[in-house]
Amino acid sequence: MEFCFNLKEYLVHPVNKELLWIKWIHDNYLKNRDVLTVNAIASNSWLWKQMLKIRDKAMTLIGGIDNLEHIIGSCYKNSKVKTSALYVALSPASLKVPWFNTIWERMNYPKNSIISWLAVQNRLLTQDMLLRMGTVFTNSCCLCSGAASESCDHLFFEFEFSKIVWNKIMKWIQFRWLSCVWNCLLEWYITSLRGKRFKQRIKRMAFNASLYRIWNERNARIFLQKSKGAD
Structure with a gap:
């Protein structure tokens, strides 16, 4: 899940836009759309479809794009997403099983x-x-x-x-x-x-x-x- 969110950071960061694989994603998948709103189509790769499924699951869990972006924003440290903080924010609390x-x-x-x-x-x-x-x-x-x-x-x-x-x-x-x-x-x-x-x-x-x-x-x-x- 964190890969999906870190991908957004890489895709929008101006320094990273010159990277070859970032250009390829923009040209083939995003086409001037945001990674949090783009929909998968039949011709997309399996990996890309799975990433978008994870994104949609996170949105359902959190309650929409705005809430998801707010949570991601709250987990930044030194201009980077802190994965451990994001994991805690997105993981529902659970009790230990008796065994x-x-x-x-x-x-x-x-x-x-x-x-x-x-x-x-x-x-x-x-x-x-x-x-x-x-x-x-x-x-x-x-x-x-x-x-x-x-x-x-x-x-x-x-x-x-x-x-x-x-x-x-x-x-x-x-x-x-x-x-x-x-x-x-x-x-x-x-x-x-x-x-x-x-x-x-x-x-x-x-x-x-x-x-x-x-x-x-x-x-x-x-x-x-x-x-x-x-x-």
């Missing part, structure tokens, strides 16, 4: 948190999800040799393989919470494990690492035809 601290624990490896973030929103491409999308036509969990359908609920902590992984990790870190239903375990983490003490952070890290390793094992079996035991 934020569990998933985005600072001790986690980022790749572990990403998988957990997808899982907690039911956005991991498990076979039940792929089946609904029409990408696959059968649903068979590779961790239990096809004995059940694959879903987040089945894959994490409920199936025997996952239970063994989780329970052994819990025993290793001397944590008494054993394997159970995925949603119940997540709810317990959210409501009862919110502290900042080292042991609590380790337990959150164990949760995310377990999700990541189980998902990794699932992918290795499907795509590489390789498998490891729970140990």
